[in-house]
Amino acid sequence: MQYLENEYLKIAVAEHGAELSSIWDKKRNKELLWQADPKFWNRHAPILFPFVGNVVNDEYRYKGQTYHMSSHGFARDMEFDFVGKTDDSISFSLKATDETRAKYPFEFELIVTHKLEGNKVNVIWEIKNLSDSEPLYYSIGGHPAFRCPINEGEKRTDYKVKFHDAKDLEYVLIIQATREVDHECPTKLTLNGDILDITEHLFDKDALIFDNNQVKKVSLCTPDGKPYITMDCSEFPSFGLWSKPVIDAEYVCLEPWFGRCDNKGFRGELPEKYDEQELAASGSRTIYYSISVN
Secondary structure, three states, rough: OEEEOOOOOOOOOOOOOOOEEEEEOOOOOOOOOEEEEEEEEOOOEEEEEOOOOOHHHHHEEEEOOOEEOOOOOOOOHHHEEEEEEEEEEEEEEEEEHHHHHHHOOOOEEEEEEEEEEEEEEEEEEEEEEEOOOOOEEEEEEEEEEEEEEOOOOOOOOHHEEEOOOOOOOOOOEOOOOOOOEEEOOOOEEEEEEEEEEOOOOOOOOOOEEOOOOOOOEEEEEEOOOOOEEEEEEEOOOOEEOOOOOOOOOOOEEEEEEOOOOEEEOOOHHHOOOOOOOOEOOOOEEEEEEEEEEE
């Protein structure tokens, strides 16, 4: 585990999955990241790469060959190499191995950096295509879980989600039997202004998925409506809002994604997958989102 702190926050990042594992708020003297209680969900903030969500029957096709892939890809379950640490950042790296090539036939490097900036954690991903002749196809996303509630005597259902500058939001759901997205049946989200109440049954049908760059900035709010966590994910086309559909699961996930589960009925090749990203031979790309503690 590697640690980093400033006058506002102290964070911890694990070598396993390069996973952000703690956000300690010094002002409140509280932990704000979910602490992976296995009774409900045994992760903190996994990185989803090179797939976000599931593929149908846990398999996908590329250049006529079928490959097997588990939910959310493999990066979250692999040991990353520690790259280095500065006064305000920690970096880890994952490169293609024989193990990854057997299920994902691409040469890649994923560099994950967590950088402190005042009361903000910047989560930075650099994806590199190490092949000098073939494109790299991938999806990537975040899955951080935040404590909800954060105060004694409160319940998750007392809390709220604030969608900044958002109007007429609509979401799609995952078909549980196949893990496909029912993209042809969007549902309008009922808001009170820009506020969504976290009701007891909000997550009964799994994650609420917002496509088409609808969600650019989102906050979790205490019962008085004041934000305590704000995520800026303005460059991400899709966003997922999720928790376990049991009232005692005291966390909510704010999930920025490039790519997601397959659309209903999709049986094409990897480059045709919904919002699949392409990186040219020898290319690189940097993507980031931020978590502010309010």
